[in-house]
Amino acid sequence: MVPFSLWAVLPTFAIQTVTASSSSSITKDACSLLSQLLPEEVAIPGSETYAHSNNYWSALQAELEAECFVLPRSTEDVSIVIKTLTCTNVPFTVKGGGHSAFAGASNTNGGVTVDLSRLNDITVSDDEKTVSIGPGNRWINVSEALDRQGLAVVGGRVASVGVSGLTLGGGISYFSGRYGWACDNVRNYEVVLASGKIVNASPKENEDLYWALRGGGGSNVGVVTRFDLAAFAQGDLWSNTVVFPGAMNQTIIPTFVDIAQNRLQEDADAHTYFIISYQPTFGGPITVASFYHASLPDEGKVPPVFESFQKFPNPLVNSTVVANVSTLSRAIDEPYGLRQTWSDTTVKVKSPELFQKIALLFDAHLEVLLEAAGNTTLLPFLVYQPISVNIIEAMQKNGGNALGLHPEDGPLMIIQLTTKWTDPQLDQLIEDESERFIAKVEKLAKEYDATKGYVYMNYAGQSQDVLRSYGDANFARLKKIANKWDPKGQLQRDWKGYFQLSETT
Numbered sequence: 001m002v003p004f005s006l007w008a009v010l011p012t013f014a015i016q017t018v019t020a021s022s023s024s025s026i027t028k029d030a031c032s033l034l035s036q037l038l039p040e041e042v043a044i045p046g047s048e049t050y051a052h053s054n055n056y057w058s059a060l061q062a063e064l065e066a067e068c069f070v071l072p073r074s075t076e077d078v079s080i081v082i083k084t085l086t087c088t089n090v091p092f093t094v095k096g097g098g099h100s101a102f103a104g105a106s107n108t109n110g111g112v113t114v115d116l117s118r119l120n121d122i123t124v125s126d127d128e129k130t131v132s133i134g135p136g137n138r139w140i141n142v143s144e145a146l147d148r149q150g151l152a153v154v155g156g157r158v159a160s161v162g163v164s165g166l167t168l169g170g171g172i173s174y175f176s177g178r179y180g181w182a183c184d185n186v187r188n189y190e191v192v193l194a195s196g197k198i199v200n201a202s203p204k205e206n207e208d209l210y211w212a213l214r215g216g217g218g219s220n221v222g223v224v225t226r227f228d229l230a231a232f233a234q235g236d237l238w239s240n241t242v243v244f245p246g247a248m249n250q251t252i253i254p255t256f257v258d259i260a261q262n263r264l265q266e267d268a269d270a271h272t273y274f275i276i277s278y279q280p281t282f283g284g285p286i287t288v289a290s291f292y293h294a295s296l297p298d299e300g301k302v303p304p305v306f307e308s309f310q311k312f313p314n315p316l317v318n319s320t321v322v323a324n325v326s327t328l329s330r331a332i333d334e335p336y337g338l339r340q341t342w343s344d345t346t347v348k349v350k351s352p353e354l355f356q357k358i359a360l361l362f363d364a365h366l367e368v369l370l371e372a373a374g375n376t377t378l379l380p381f382l383v384y385q386p387i388s389v390n391i392i393e394a395m396q397k398n399g400g401n402a403l404g405l406h407p408e409d410g411p412l413m414i415i416q417l418t419t420k421w422t423d424p425q426l427d428q429l430i431e432d433e434s435e436r437f438i439a440k441v442e443k444l445a446k447e448y449d450a451t452k453g454y455v456y457m458n459y460a461g462q463s464q465d466v467l468r469s470y471g472d473a474n475f476a477r478l479k480k481i482a483n484k485w486d487p488k489g490q491l492q493r494d495w496k497g498y499f500q501l502s503e504t505t
């Protein structure tokens with residue numbers, strides 16, 4: 001019934017907890033001040049609400065201990081919270097869906113975490129062209145509401161991922177070939193600024209802020225309290241996932257790269273990604289390709305754009321499913337509780353050989369990690385995600401986004417490295433090896449004259465220079481906009497943990 005899911009076959013693990021936290025009295029004071037201003041909206045350690053808020057996808061985030069969680073119920077509450085935190089100079093962060101990987105991305109040790117989960121409205125406009133979504137929603141909540149009405153938005157592919165973080169960093173969707181990324185399909189953002197002031201940002205109002213929010217993240221300009229997304233009619237999608245033995249990677253890569261380089265551009269309904277992974281449940285390395293098509297091919301047929309892939313014989317798994325967005329996104333949901341790290345870079349799609357060579361780099365990386373992990377759980381993934389020219393073209397609408405991608409650069413490929421593990425003793429090694437791997441990929445890309453170097457925020461490692469990778473001009477423009485909307489630099493100072501303009505030199 002459901003498509004093959006890598007995640008569904010993986011065991012879930014208990015979340016490891018450590019006692020940490022350097023609680024300062026000023027943060028404690030802020031928590032008690034907030035609980036006077038907003039009774040019932042502040043949760044302290046030991047409470048049920050606190051435990052509920054402290055549920056994060058990555059164990060590295062769940063291990064931190066915020067002094068308190070604040071759970072605003074309205075935009076006005078968010079305004080009170082942000083004004084209080086910036087006035088008292090208290091370190092804080094914001095949690096949308098809590099799916100970022102590294103420690104401190106949306107939780108804090110000893111600071112205040114603003115949990116937006118109670119801002120969970122979903123409202124479809126009468127003309128069915130706009131869906132207004134509260135920032136505490138997950139994509140499953142959105143798709144369940146929209147599937148029912150035969151509608152969709154350009155949103156996340158995986159059920160429990162948050163609407164907020166995904167949309168603020170970019171947002172790769174099943175529907176990107178036609179519409180661009182999630183951030184390119186926001187009609188309006190409602191934003192609470194550092195001062196507590198509430199403003200809107202759209203192509204017609206506060207255009208500079210609108211541009212900065214399209215891929216620049218939230219932590220430099222404000223907390224988004226409502227996303228108005230463009231909706232369109234959508235029925236079931238076609239999907240196919242094939243799994244081959246890992247040893248076939250060198251054979252398969254050129255065909256996948258050919259689709260990314262030459263075919264996707266011709267078919268706006270097509271979407272695909274490619275994975276090499278080590279999966280003990282399959283007895284070792286595997287090569288996986290996932291294909292999606294937003295309109296249905298004739299019964300039993302494969303959309304022509306993906307036909308070249310059918311020549312590979314004897315897949316270990318070959319699963320075709322026609323289903324709604326909710327069903328497809330649930331099928332690839334990922335369990336909570338593992339330690340996680342992500343990192344990525346982007347290269348130009350010119351030569352299939354580059355991608356074969358990157359896979360060989362991954363082989364060497366894999367060897368080091370598996371050796372170190374011994375018999376503890378370690379699940380590494382190398383993922384290729386195309387950014388076809390039609391996606392980049394759609395990114396240019398309404399003044400463009402902050403990412404610095406130009407149609408003449410394309411097609412591009414995101415090279416994404418993600419690792420899941422259980423043993424805390426491996427933390428440093430995995431971070432270091434991941435950094436080294438990305439550096440090697442970038443060096444190799446240079447040799448193939450395929451350098452782009454754009455780092456996709458939503459897959460980035462903590463030490464990656466994401467905002468600089470948007471290009472000098474965009475970086476300078478982001479700084480100027482951040483200074484305008486937060487003239488005292490309070491968010492740069494107090495909002496901790498995510499990619500901030502002030503952290504880059």
Ligand SMILES: Cc1cc2nc3c(=O)[nH]c(=O)nc-3n(C[C@H](O)[C@H](O)[C@H](O)COP(=O)(O)OP(=O)(O)OC[C@H]3O[C@@H](n4cnc5c(N)ncnc54)[C@H](O)[C@@H]3O)c2cc1C
Pocket residue numbers: 057093094095096097098099100101105106116135156157158161162163164165166167168169170171172173217218219222223224225333334458459497498499
């Ligand atoms: C299983 C899985 C599947 C994924 N699938 C996709 C995919 O299909 N496409 C894709 O593009 N990406 C995907 N991602 C990456 C995803 O986009 C990022 O992890 C994203 O940050 C998740 O958003 P979140 O709200 O859950 O994260 P959070 O960790 O809650 O937030 C991320 C960052 O955004 C900030 N933030 C959160 N809410 C707000 C707000 N309202 N205003 C201002 N700042 C805010 C936080 O402070 C934090 O810095 C996936 C990730 C996972 C783990």
Ligand SMILES: *[C@@H]1O[C@H](CO)[C@@H](O)[C@H](O)[C@H]1NC(C)=O
Pocket residue numbers: 120138140141
């Ligand atoms: C969002 O969806 C999840 C999973 O179906 C559900 O548990 C949760 O209650 C939903 N949230 C809201 C606000 O409906």
Ligand SMILES: *[C@@H]1O[C@H](CO)[C@@H](O)[C@H](O)[C@H]1NC(C)=O
Pocket residue numbers: 143144145147148323324326327
């Ligand atoms: C989505 O598809 C599933 C499986 O066919 C079905 O059970 C569910 O009702 C559908 N959701 C909506 C909202 O139509």
Ligand SMILES: *[C@@H]1O[C@H](CO)[C@@H](O)[C@H](O)[C@H]1NC(C)=O
Pocket residue numbers: 245246247248249250276277285286359363366
């Ligand atoms: C990739 O293919 C090469 C050549 O067949 C093989 O040596 C290597 O082990 C494969 N990598 C993985 C992860 O399976």
Ligand SMILES: *[C@@H]1O[C@H](CO)[C@@H](O)[C@H](O)[C@H]1NC(C)=O
Pocket residue numbers: 242300302309310311312313314315318319320
């Ligand atoms: C997967 O199965 C379908 C039929 O269900 C077939 O058309 C297709 O060729 C198969 N794919 C591969 C890679 O074997």
Ligand SMILES: *[C@@H]1O[C@H](CO)[C@@H](O)[C@H](O)[C@H]1NC(C)=O
Pocket residue numbers: 374375
């Ligand atoms: C892992 O290996 C160690 C020795 O190398 C052994 O003591 C331990 O029992 C093993 N654990 C599991 C879960 O197999």
